[in-house]
Amino acid sequence: MKKLLAMVLALVMTLSLAVSANAFKDDKSISDDYAEAVAVLNGMGVFKGYEDGSFQPKGNITRAEVATIIYRIYTQDLAKNDKSGLYASYNKFSDMAGAGWAQGYIGYCANAELVKGYPDGTFKPSGNVTGYEVLAMILRAVGYDKNGEFSGADWALHVAQTAQQAGVLKNVKGIDLSAPASRELVAELLFQGIQKAQVTYTPAFGYVTDKVLGNAAPTLGYK
Secondary structure: HHHHHHHHHHHHHHHHHHOOOOOOOOOOOHHHHHHHHHHHHHOOOOOOOOOOOOOOOOOEEEEHHHHHHHHHHHHHHOOOOOHHHHHHOOOEEEEEOHHHHHHHHHHHHHHOOOOOOOOOOOOOOOEEOHHHHHHHHHHHOOOOOOOOOOOOOOHHHHHHHHHHOOOOOOOOOOOOOOOEHHHHHHHHHHHHOOOOOOOOOOOOOEEEEEEOOOOOEEEOOOO
């Protein structure tokens, strides 16, 4: 396990250094607590900046954009011409006609039960994503919500409790997670999430970490 941890840390450091050499033109605007997350996810090719060289860390991010990032993390499909288009017809939501480029990403994530829509059958792809919604998406990718704990009136409370227990919120302080999330906050939540042990749910034992089950790739980040 120590060897695995050393490999992961070495990868993180390498990616951080690589990105530092090609910093965003607005990198000084990135909060110190979230800078590593932004650098590593950009270096991995899963959460990128804009064509003008900026990252716009304080800007909002849409539900469609986060679904895209979750797709890249979960599938490791980072190709320029990725396979997301194959899933464009998989969409379960009533408002996908205007989703354009994001239809495949949302379709894949919806069918993998990584993202959920609203009671009216919509996904609202262009709507801002909240911190709780991001946490729910990444925690599902880790393996949670197999028992439906992220549903119902108290879903956000259960999401927050799970994230806190897993250590995903350790660098997040004084943030209203029910408000639209900034791009740098989303990067931080994703960065912490991909370092947490993946879990498998069984009715008898609840959630068991995959490393206990002998999985050779126990985190999304390692994959």
